Amino acid sequence: MSQTVAEHLARTYGGRAMEVCELSKPTNQQWPRFGNALAPNYPYIDAEVSFACREYACTIEDVLSRRTRLAFLNKDAALAALPRVADIMAKELGWSSKIKEEQIIAAELYLESYGGRIPNKAASHLRNATYTSVRDIFNAIDMDGTGYLDRTEVGEIAAILGLPLSEEQLTAAFHKMDQASEDGRVSIEEFEAWWREHEHKNMTSSSIDDNKELQAVLAKTLRIGGKTKQDIKEIGPGALLG
Helix, strand or coil, rough: CCCCHHHHHHHHHHHHHHHHHHHHEEEECCCCCEEEEEECCCCCCCHHHHHHCCCCCHHHHHHHHHHHHHHHHHHHHHHHHHHHHHHHHCCCCCCCCCHHHHHHHHHHHCCCCCCCCCCCCHHHHHHHECCCCCHHHHHHHHCCCCECCCHHHHHHHHCCCCCCCCHHHHHHHHHHHHHCCCCCCHHHHHHHHHHHHHHHCCCCCCCCCCHHHHHHHHHHHHHCCCCCCCCCHHHHHHHHHC
């Protein structure tokens, strides 16, 4: 499994993580060999749905909100995962086609009460702000205020700013940021070093460099200079969750 998924399983399930791993289906890819993602940029995998059913989860709503927290983190990601979750639960719990359809409808109605990870209003504030330093940009991207950037935050900021990355591109971009410590999280010092490395490089090169492209989009869209305006965290948690 990928490092991100492995760490997630270990943190979430502790000594029972291997039980979840044993339920995982092959990805039919070179890497990772196991751990089919329920939604892009999140560590939740198919095996967790099967495990949840065996731990008495009986609704799609339960799996998407309490067992994986996707509904709380990102409504759109939860909606994308919903069909796969429904398929797995129907097989595990022996649902009829009618029950499965009712479960899907109920889950969709439930998810409508949540906002996306970063709603349009918050994204607009992010784009329209001007920042005094690279540190200000780092703090704006650090959505959860942990003092570090994780892979999900990097993927989300790229998508918001018009550069959706494939899993391979996101992995390469994040690895470039994280290469100093390689601990799965990017500190402000690592981010500043990554920014400086690509700030003055020739962006018209014919070679494809996803890391340079990502930095160029950040530099162009999140402008440095002038008075710092309201950034995404000043909007408040209500806006972040819709």
